[in-house]
Amino acid sequence: MVARQDLTTDPGLQEQLLQARRGTAFFARKLNELSDAELDGGSLLPAWSRRHVVAHVGYNARAIARLVEWAGTGVETPMYPSVSVRDEEINFGATLSPIALRNLFEHSAVHLSVEWRDLPEDAWSHEVRTAQGRIVPASETVWMRTREVWVHAVDLDNGASFADIPASVLERLLRDITAAWSTRGTDKGLLVTVTGTDLVFGDPEAAVVVSGPLAGVAQWATGRGNGGVNAGAGPVPAAPKWI
16 A cells, blocks of 8 residues: 655655655746746746746656655666756657646656655665766755755746745755855855855855845855845856856
């Protein structure tokens, strides 16, 4: 008999699953507000229409579900055979009819949620490999999906903003991004501060200090605009590459 609720009893993981599902619901709401004709419009991502964003989010759910299945069965099932296959999949999905595109998002989201729900408690620690080659526990798939749905809901360019994203998600996102910069050494000469908090990232000896509210700093750090942040008297620099 399949489970009617998540098998995991870990309170922290349960909270993360709730945040991922709330993000999925938020993306669904912004998608449902768009007419079929509006799906052809541009998104906030260069060269991607809203169709591309929806296709990506749909296929991303399927890809993450493959990692969850891997954790549960022990049978290796990579997210994608290759980067080129992933890109071809998204481009194909963008050509689907509106109803098929919407169904792709809805059905894949349900599938992933069920895979999470039915994953045994001990399997959440089983290791899987992301598309970037990172070896992570299956529990990391929840965060992988959380950032996808919340950020790409904004990318639909349908009225959502980073201010709509929960602070806990924004903070973890910012920590991820600045950690990637640090690993690559691309944050040299740059200090990032979030006003009203103790969040400080980057080079303490930096000549350039970018500051602003959490939502504004996260938006800037993801490369989606610099509204709401400042760099003292100088211009706000482009954020280092994130992914």
